[in-house]
Amino acid sequence: MSLDSVVFATDPKHPANLICTLCRQFFHNNWCTGTGGGISIKHPETGHYFIAPSGVQKEQMDPEDLFVMDSKTGEYLRVPTNLKPSACTPLFVACYQHRNAGAIIHTHSQNAVLSSLIFDQEFKIANIEQIKAIPSGKVDADTGKPLALQFYDTLTIPIIENMPHEDLLIDSLLETFEKYPNTCAVIVRRHGIFVWGPTIDKAKVYNEAIDYLMELAVKMHQLGIPPDCAIGEEKKFIQRFE
Amino acid sequence: MSLDSVVFATDPKHPANLICTLCRQFFHNNWCTGTGGGISIKHPETGHYFIAPSGVQKEQMDPEDLFVMDSKTGEYLRVPTNLKPSACTPLFVACYQHRNAGAIIHTHSQNAVLSSLIFDQEFKIANIEQIKAIPSGKVDADTGKPLALQFYDTLTIPIIENMPHEDLLIDSLLETFEKYPNTCAVIVRRHGIFVWGPTIDKAKVYNEAIDYLMELAVKMHQLGIPPDCAIGEEKKFIQRFE
Amino acid sequence: MSLDSVVFATDPKHPANLICTLCRQFFHNNWCTGTGGGISIKHPETGHYFIAPSGVQKEQMDPEDLFVMDSKTGEYLRVPTNLKPSACTPLFVACYQHRNAGAIIHTHSQNAVLSSLIFDQEFKIANIEQIKAIPSGKVDADTGKPLALQFYDTLTIPIIENMPHEDLLIDSLLETFEKYPNTCAVIVRRHGIFVWGPTIDKAKVYNEAIDYLMELAVKMHQLGIPPDCAIGEEKKFIQRFE
Amino acid sequence: MSLDSVVFATDPKHPANLICTLCRQFFHNNWCTGTGGGISIKHPETGHYFIAPSGVQKEQMDPEDLFVMDSKTGEYLRVPTNLKPSACTPLFVACYQHRNAGAIIHTHSQNAVLSSLIFDQEFKIANIEQIKAIPSGKVDADTGKPLALQFYDTLTIPIIENMPHEDLLIDSLLETFEKYPNTCAVIVRRHGIFVWGPTIDKAKVYNEAIDYLMELAVKMHQLGIPPDCAIGEEKKFIQRFE
Numbered sequence: 001m002s003l004d005s006v007v008f009a010t011d012p013k014h015p016a017n018l019i020c021t022l023c024r025q026f027f028h029n030n031w032c033t034g035t036g037g038g039i040s041i042k043h044p045e046t047g048h049y050f051i052a053p054s055g056v057q058k059e060q061m062d063p064e065d066l067f068v069m070d071s072k073t074g075e076y077l078r079v080p081t082n083l084k085p086s087a088c089t090p091l092f093v094a095c096y097q098h099r100n101a102g103a104i105i106h107t108h109s110q111n112a113v114l115s116s117l118i119f120d121q122e123f124k125i126a127n128i129e130q131i132k133a134i135p136s137g138k139v140d141a142d143t144g145k146p147l148a149l150q151f152y153d154t155l156t157i158p159i160i161e162n163m164p165h166e167d168l169l170i171d172s173l174l175e176t177f178e179k180y181p182n183t184c185a186v187i188v189r190r191h192g193i194f195v196w197g198p199t200i201d202k203a204k205v206y207n208e209a210i211d212y213l214m215e216l217a218v219k220m221h222q223l224g225i226p227p228d229c230a231i232g233e234e235k236k237f238i239q240r241f242e
Numbered sequence: 243m244s245l246d247s248v249v250f251a252t253d254p255k256h257p258a259n260l261i262c263t264l265c266r267q268f269f270h271n272n273w274c275t276g277t278g279g280g281i282s283i284k285h286p287e288t289g290h291y292f293i294a295p296s297g298v299q300k301e302q303m304d305p306e307d308l309f310v311m312d313s314k315t316g317e318y319l320r321v322p323t324n325l326k327p328s329a330c331t332p333l334f335v336a337c338y339q340h341r342n343a344g345a346i347i348h349t350h351s352q353n354a355v356l357s358s359l360i361f362d363q364e365f366k367i368a369n370i371e372q373i374k375a376i377p378s379g380k381v382d383a384d385t386g387k388p389l390a391l392q393f394y395d396t397l398t399i400p401i402i403e404n405m406p407h408e409d410l411l412i413d414s415l416l417e418t419f420e421k422y423p424n425t426c427a428v429i430v431r432r433h434g435i436f437v438w439g440p441t442i443d444k445a446k447v448y449n450e451a452i453d454y455l456m457e458l459a460v461k462m463h464q465l466g467i468p469p470d471c472a473i474g475e476e477k478k479f480i481q482r483f484e
Numbered sequence: 485m486s487l488d489s490v491v492f493a494t495d496p497k498h499p500a501n502l503i504c505t506l507c508r509q510f511f512h513n514n515w516c517t518g519t520g521g522g523i524s525i526k527h528p529e530t531g532h533y534f535i536a537p538s539g540v541q542k543e544q545m546d547p548e549d550l551f552v553m554d555s556k557t558g559e560y561l562r563v564p565t566n567l568k569p570s571a572c573t574p575l576f577v578a579c580y581q582h583r584n585a586g587a588i589i590h591t592h593s594q595n596a597v598l599s600s601l602i603f604d605q606e607f608k609i610a611n612i613e614q615i616k617a618i619p620s621g622k623v624d625a626d627t628g629k630p631l632a633l634q635f636y637d638t639l640t641i642p643i644i645e646n647m648p649h650e651d652l653l654i655d656s657l658l659e660t661f662e663k664y665p666n667t668c669a670v671i672v673r674r675h676g677i678f679v680w681g682p683t684i685d686k687a688k689v690y691n692e693a694i695d696y697l698m699e700l701a702v703k704m705h706q707l708g709i710p711p712d713c714a715i716g717e718e719k720k721f722i723q724r725f726e
Numbered sequence: 727m728s729l730d731s732v733v734f735a736t737d738p739k740h741p742a743n744l745i746c747t748l749c750r751q752f753f754h755n756n757w758c759t760g761t762g763g764g765i766s767i768k769h770p771e772t773g774h775y776f777i778a779p780s781g782v783q784k785e786q787m788d789p790e791d792l793f794v795m796d797s798k799t800g801e802y803l804r805v806p807t808n809l810k811p812s813a814c815t816p817l818f819v820a821c822y823q824h825r826n827a828g829a830i831i832h833t834h835s836q837n838a839v840l841s842s843l844i845f846d847q848e849f850k851i852a853n854i855e856q857i858k859a860i861p862s863g864k865v866d867a868d869t870g871k872p873l874a875l876q877f878y879d880t881l882t883i884p885i886i887e888n889m890p891h892e893d894l895l896i897d898s899l900l901e902t903f904e905k906y907p908n909t910c911a912v913i914v915r916r917h918g919i920f921v922w923g924p925t926i927d928k929a930k931v932y933n934e935a936i937d938y939l940m941e942l943a944v945k946m947h948q949l950g951i952p953p954d955c956a957i958g959e960e961k962k963f964i965q966r967f968e
Contacts, residue, residue, distance in 0.1 A: 034859040034935030057931065108856055110942055117951055117960045129404060129433035130350055133276040151406050151433075161957075162855060164877050190957065191855035191877075205299065209276030216352055222464070222948070225359055231403075231432065234359045371646060371675035372592055375518040393648050393675075447541065451518030458594055464706070467601055473645075473674065476601045613888060613917035614834055617760040635890050635917075689783065693760030700836055707948070709843055715887075715916065718843045 006048065006078055007063040015041035015050040016063035018200060022105075023052060027059035031107035031211075037192065038106040040092040041200045047071040051092060053083040071096065087166035088194075091173055095196045098177050103200035105207045108192040111214035116159050116189040118221050123187055124228040125217050126154040133209035135197075137182020154228055155213060158183060162191040185210055248290065248320055249305040257283035257292040258305035260442060264347075265294060269301035273349035273453075279434065280348040282334040283442045289313040293334060295325040313338065329408035330436075333415055337438045340419050341426075345442035347449045353456035354435040358401050360463050365429055366470040367459050368396040375451035377439075379424020396470055397455060399425060404433040427452055490532065490562055491547040499525035499534040500547035502684060506589075507536060511543035515591035515695075521676065522590040524576040525684045531555040535576060537567040555580065571650035572678075575657055579680045582661050583668075587684035589691045592676040595698035600643050600673040602705050607671055608712040609701050610638040617693035619681075621666020638712055639697060641667060646675040669694055732774065732804055733789040741767035741776040742789035744926060748831075749778060753785035757833035757937075763918065764832040766818040767926045773797040777818060779809040797822065813892035814920075817899055821922045824903050829926035831933045837940035838919040842885050844947050849913055850954040851943050852880040859935035861923075863908020880954055881939060884909060888917040911936055 007016040019039050026032045026039075037058060040051040049069040052058065056065060067085050068078035074093070076085075086092075088106055095101040115123050125131065131149045138147045149155055158180045160172040169188065176186050184206050185195040195210060197203035217227035225234045249258040261281050268274045268281075279300060282293040291311040294300065298307060309327050310320040316335070318327075328334075330348055337343040357365050367373065373391045380389045391397055400422045402414040411430065418428050426448050427437040437452060439445035459469035467476045491500040503523050510516045510523075521542060524535040533553040536542065540549060551569050552562040558577070560569075570576075572590055579585040599607050609615065615633045622631045633639055642664050644656040653672065660670050668690050669679040679694060681687035701711035709718045733742040745765050752758045752765075763784060766777040775795040778784065782791060793811050794804035800819070802811075812818075814832055821827040841849050851857065857875045864873045875881055884906045886898040895914065902912050910932050911921040921936060923929035943953035951960045 030938070033938055034856060034931050036856055036859065036935070036938075057927065108938070110938070110945065113854065113942060114945060114949070117946065117949065118964060120961070127404075127432050128355065129430070130276060130278055133278065151404060162853075162877060188855070190853050201299065205276050209278070212272070212275055212278075212350070212352070216355060219352065219356060220359065223356070223359065235362070238360060369646075369674050370597065371672070372518060372520055375520065393646060443541065447518050451520070454514065454517055454520075454592070454594070458597060461594065461598060462601065465598070465601065477604070480602060611888075611916050612839065613914070614760060614762055617762065635888060685783065689760050693762070696756065696759055696762075696834070696836070700839060703836065703840060704843065707840070707843065719846070722844060 006068050007050075007066050009063075015043050015048075015200070016066055019050055019052055019066060020061045020063060022200075022204065023058040023061055026105075026107060029107075029109075029211075031109050032058040033108075036108035038086045038088045038092075039104070040086075040088075040096075041103045042071065042096060042101070044102070044199075048077060049092065049096065051086055051089060053080060054086045055084060069093075090167050090170050091194065094170060094173055094177075095194070098174065099196055100198065101196035101203070102198045103203040104194060104196040105203050106192060106194050107207070107211075109211055109214070111211055111218060112187050112193040113190060114218045115214045116187050116191075118218065119159060121159055123157040123159060123214065123217070124154055125213050125220075126228040127152060127231050128213060128216065130209050130212050130216075131155045133205055135182075135184055135206070137184075155210075156180070156183070157185050157187055157193075157210065159187045159189055162188050248288075248310050249292075249308050251305075257285050257290075257442070258308055261292055261294055261308060262303045262305060264442075264446065265300040265303055268347075268349060271349075271351075271453075273351050274300040275350075278350035280328045280330045280334075281346070282328075282330075282338075283345045284313065284338060284343070286344070286441075290319060291334065291338065293328055293331055295322060296328045297326060311335075332409050332412050333436065336412060336415055336419075337436070340416065341438055342440065343438035343445070344440045345445040346436060346438040347445050348434060348436050349449070349453075350434040351453055351456070353453055353460060354429050355432060356460045357456045358429050358431040358433075360460065361401060363401055365399040365401060365456065365459070366396055367455050367462075368470040369394060369473050370455060370458065372451050372454050372458075373397045375447055377424075377426055377444075377448070379426075397452075398422070399427050399429055399435075399452065401429045401431055404430050490530075490552050491534075491550055493547075499527050499532075499684070500550055503534055503536055503550060504545045504547060506684075506688065507542040507545055510589075510591060513591075513593075513695075515593050516542040517592075520592035522570045522572045522576075523588070524570075524572075524580075525587040526555065526580060526585070528586070528683070532561060533576065533580065535570055535573055537564060538570045539568060553577075574651050574654050575678065578654060578657055578661075579678070582658065583680055584682065585680035585687070586682045587687040588678060588680040589687050590676060590678050591691070591695075593695055593698070595695055595702060596671050596677040597674060598702045599698045600671050600675075602702065603643060605643055607641040607643060607698065607701070608638055609697050610712040611636060611715050612697060612700065614693050614696050614700075615639045617689055619666075619668055619686075619690070621668075639694075640664070641669050641671055641677075641694065643671045643673055646672050732772075732794050733776075733792050735789075741769050741774075741926070742792055745776055745778055745792060746787045746789060748926075748930065749784040749787055752831075752833060755833075755835075755937075757835050758784040759834075762834035764812045764814045764818075765830070766812075766814075766822075767829045768797065768822060768827070770828070770925070774803060775818065775822065777812055777815060779806060780812045781810060795819075816893050816896050817920065820896060820899055820903075821920070824900065825922055826924065827922035827929070828924045829929040830920060830922040831929050832918060832920050833933070833937075834918040835937055835940070837937055837944060838913050839916060840944045841940045842913050842915040842917075844944065845885060847885055849883040849885060849940065849943070850880055851939050851946075852954040853878060853957050854939060854942065856935050856938050856942075857881045859931055861908075861910055861932070863910075881936075882906070882909070883911050883913055883919075883936065885913045885915055888914050 035055050051067045092104045095104045134149045136147045136149045158176045187193050195207040197206050220227045225237045277297050280294050293309045307322050334346045337346045376391045378389045378391045400418045429435050437449040439448050462469045467479045519539050522536050535551045549564050576588045579588045618633045620631045620633045642660050671677050679691040681690050704711045709721045761781050777793045818830045821830045860875045862873045862875045884902050913919050921933040923932050946953045951963045
């Protein structure tokens, strides 16, 4: 079997194809322009990690540009010619191993960067319907199914300091896993965000919902409203016209 | 006749196809990212209610993902495997039954969320051309045709408080129908908006025009201008350069 | 010859096709959502006026939805079934007859609406490169060719008050033609903008450049800089970091 | 050999095709609407300069609209009928000759224009991850490979004053080459930006990353944060909610 065969599949949902499709979509959201950002998906059957390479134009990637790693040995099953592995690779592996992730999305979203300037140690937003798209980390006592945050909850996302190289973020990331066992995301100050989930579909939804909430938080800040203020408390902060 | 046959049609204007097309379009407007939002269309001939399911990626829906309800019995004619009905379903049914709606659009538009923070009990904007796309709720005495708001009119949209679950909004929605018999929309604070019309074409136009007006109202607020101020009154609020 | 034949052409540059293509593009710019806006192109050979109808979804128009008017008699050569002529029609005709226009674009651009709130009688912006895309109304003494505004010039666009019905704008429009013989655009307060040119290609370019400049003027206003200030004068208005 | 043959190629990466593809993409970024902006790519093998013409709708260009110049003689190998050479041509040639550029991108990005109003002689932003996409101008002592800016570095881009005609910018551009030997970009006040790189792929990446950073700098300014402040210093400038 050619090593190349692991990245050539006809199924558009195969990780090798899906990574390319999503990167094109993320590029148009200004999430991974200028070769920024990254993404990794674990193959649900083989368990292989598919990882976008370093320093490429994310909207122009083809399946043959992807690195593929054996999840058990940590060795590369496939190394594309002339490409370098993503500096995020150890971070992605940590999410797979310590959070049981099925996929990780890393963006340079300006909403994340601005949120990291507005907030101190934690991003917080409360009492917004979109929060209900984010998992609480708890499970239903009866069914065992994961529970989502509720409308009256506060979404808290830890913010860690950026480092000169992405692999140096690993210690902060592991500490965050300890301190915030229920979070599905970490904001890196002046850098961007990492979001993970048990499947790529869920990671994509979490990332979209969190980006929506960070965008809203920046707009609320600009209107003078604390994003985590109580319902009705916004009246104290805003000049009303009525 | 297979139950599946109700959602497989070649006509792009068939509700099962149109719901999918519109959700893709709405996704790119940031109206239903992160599985947010919803939509329902009543089939003009059979009267069946076609309803997008709960918790799916709205830009990736296929006709076979839709729920179909018999409008007379309220029973489902079609329940997609592994999908849950939208929590908005009772709200959609209320719009069909009490407002004679032909379609309902529900978005998590940030313009709606921000408007619900800026305004208190009612969203108001006046003296803007785009208002003329919204129905006044009155009919022409001679022709019996519905009349639109005019340029000098004020568009008023009621704002209701959000609840922990969408189906709990039903009481507030029914009260709003009583208190604002002419409105074609309700803003849900910190959540989004519901917009309805006699046909999906009209509901789509109303939703677009209202979103435009909410976006404009937020921008006017940021410039210090009350969105419902009289013509020329903006001069009192803005620093002019002339 | 069937009357329908005037709108069925294979050339994508034929007015009947181009109007539909441009409306789809303008829709995605938020210039004609909610059935707002309008457009008309004069056929360069027959002189017929092709005009988008009233109250339709602009991104969904087909060539058979267009009205066609004989430029000499003012009579309709083609009236689509079940559609109403645009209320802008007399304004478009005035631009054809009094300004020798070849095409007119009317949008509900929020940049135009916001500019009409920020400025009083005239929109003014100066010393911006993009101004050079706008015609000065003067011609080169040697070649007879039309001259564009230069970088150091001030672009001035008159602002007229909106009226309850679009056809009532005709008197203000004609007055503007007298008072501003060189303008290729009129802003209608709290409504939008009309832009014309000798060809649809030029009208499209003028509209794009003016919208860019209105967007920039609103942003400059938000930064506290008068859009028509002299070069270097912005230093007096802005907090610098150096 | 027909002169036309130099612009007709099947390879989508051929300069004649790539210029057209990129201009369509840049148009949708609002970087070259209203015929603004420009681009030139040097053919990697023949060394010919391919240059977009003056005054055309950038999203509608075809390969046959391009000018082609012999890099050794400076003479045109191809002059499209009825089109004028870009006024940027001498600036592009200067970048090829004095900076060893392989491609130059010129946009009217509003982020560049606004940055030129906010900043005085130099655009500066520091301590943002996206800076790492920009070359430092230095090379690795061991490998001889070009080095990128690091996270803790400050990106400095010189700002020159605009002139009535683009070719008059040549003296300022050449001075900038002397004074800022490591820069890959020059902002032209109230006009836009020029960005170059050793290949079109690199120039595109630099332009995207710089535009991202200029957009971020304008947003930071609006939040009251100096874009080049030290890490943690933003706390002095922003109202925190914690």
